[in-house]
Amino acid sequence: MATEGVKATIDRFLANRLKVQLGEDDPIFESGRVNSLFAMQLVLFIEKEFGLSIDSDDLEMKNFESIASIVRLVAQKQGRA
C-alpha cells in the first residue's frame, strides 16, 4: 500500500476510534481520548491491516506518537523506508 493509502487507513481508524480528527503530527496519546485498551487495539489494527508483526523493538513511543510516525513505522516494516 502506498504511503497515502497507509495514512488514509490510519486516519480512518483513529477518527473512528478516538472521535477526533487528528493532524498528521498531532500527539495521539495526548488527545485525552485514549483508554487502557487503546494501545493494544492500535497494535492489533496495524498488524492486521498492513500484514505486519509489531515486536518488542518497535515499542517506542516515537513509533506511535502521531499519524506521521505510524506511517513511517509501517513503511519501515514493509521495507519501503
Place this chain on the structure above:
Amino acid sequence: MMPFGLSDAQRRYRQECREFVDREIVPRADEYDAEERFPADLIAKMGARGYLNAVPDDEADGGCRDAISFGLLCEELGRGCASARTLVTVHNMSLVALHRWGGEVVRRDWIHRLGAGELIAAFALSEPDAGSDASSLATTAVRDGTMYALNGCKKWISFGQIADVFLLFARLDGHVSAFLVERTTPGLEIRPIQRLSGCRASMAAELRLIDCRVPLAHLVGPPGTGWQYVAATALDNGRYSVAWGCVGLAQACLEAALAYAAARRQFGQPLGSHQLIQRLIADMVTDVEAARLLCYQAGCLRQRRDPASLLATNVAKYYCSLAGSRVAAAAVHVHGANGFTSAFPVQRHWRDAKIMEIIEGSNEIQQVMIAKAALEPADASR
C-alpha cells in the same frame, strides 16, 4: 446450539479435553482442593498434552494454539476444577506476553521450556496496596550496572508457590515495566497464602523482593511499556481464559443440579417437577448459553486478530463471571443442605465462582472499560 460452528479438529480436541478432565481431574478435584495443593503429576500430564502452550498460531486448527480450541480447553478444565483452569490461565497469560514482547534472550532461553510445560510461569502484578489500581504499583526496579535491582512485594500470585519464573511488574524510572524473574533469584522470598475461600489448590503466594537482581536481558519490552503492552497482552489472555472457565464451571453446576433435581424427591415428586425449581433451572440454562455465546464471539474475533477482540473479551469475562456465580449459587440451592457440604462438588464450584468476579481485573474495572467504550459513538473498527 452452536451458531459459530467448530471444525472437525476443534470438535475432536474438545472431546479429548473432556475425556481428560473426566478421567484425571473430576475424580480427585475435591480431594486436592481440601489439601490446598495441586498435584505435580497432574501438571506433568497437562504439560504433556500441550495445555501449557497457548501461544497463538494462525495455522493451528484444534490444539490449544487456536483461540477457539484454547477456549474449549478452558471450558472443560473449568467444568472439572477452577484451580486446574487457573494453572492454564496464569501460565499461558505469562507465556503469551513473554513470547510476544520478550527480547532475544527471553525468547531463546525460556519460551520453549515454558511451552513444553517443563517450567511453570506465574503472573506477578498485584500488590498488597495495588489491586485494581495499578497506578499505585510500588515495586521498584533500579538499574545497577548489568543488572536491575528489584524491591517490593507482590500478593495473590496464583501458583506462586511452585512457579519457576514470574512475569513481574515494577517501576523503572517511575514507569511500569515488565521483568522475567527466576524463582531461584537471590532476594526473592516466596510465602504461601493458605486458607483461601475458593480456588484452594491454586497455590497462591506472596512474593517479597529485597535487592532481587535480574539481568538486563530479563526486561520484557522496552522500559515503560509494562502496563500498556505487556500486562495488557497478558490480562487480555487471562480474561479470555477465565471467561471460558466460568462457562465450564456453570455447565458443571447445571449438570449437577439437573441430576439432583431428577433423583431427589420432595412432596412425592422429583424436585424438577416443582415449578419454582424449574424457574431456577431455566435461568441456569439461559445463563450458560448466553455466557458461552459471548465466549465464542470473543474467540472468533481473536482468531481474526481483530482489534475489537479486546473489548469483546472484557464483555465476556464480565458476563461469564457473574453468570458463573449465579449458576453456582442456584445449583447449591437446588441441592438444599446437601449442597452446603463437601459431599457435593457444587459447594466447591460456588466458592470458586466468586473469585472470578475479582481476578484479571475486577468486574468494576471491566464495567468502567465497557461503559467508556459504549459512551463513545459507534466504533467503525468493530
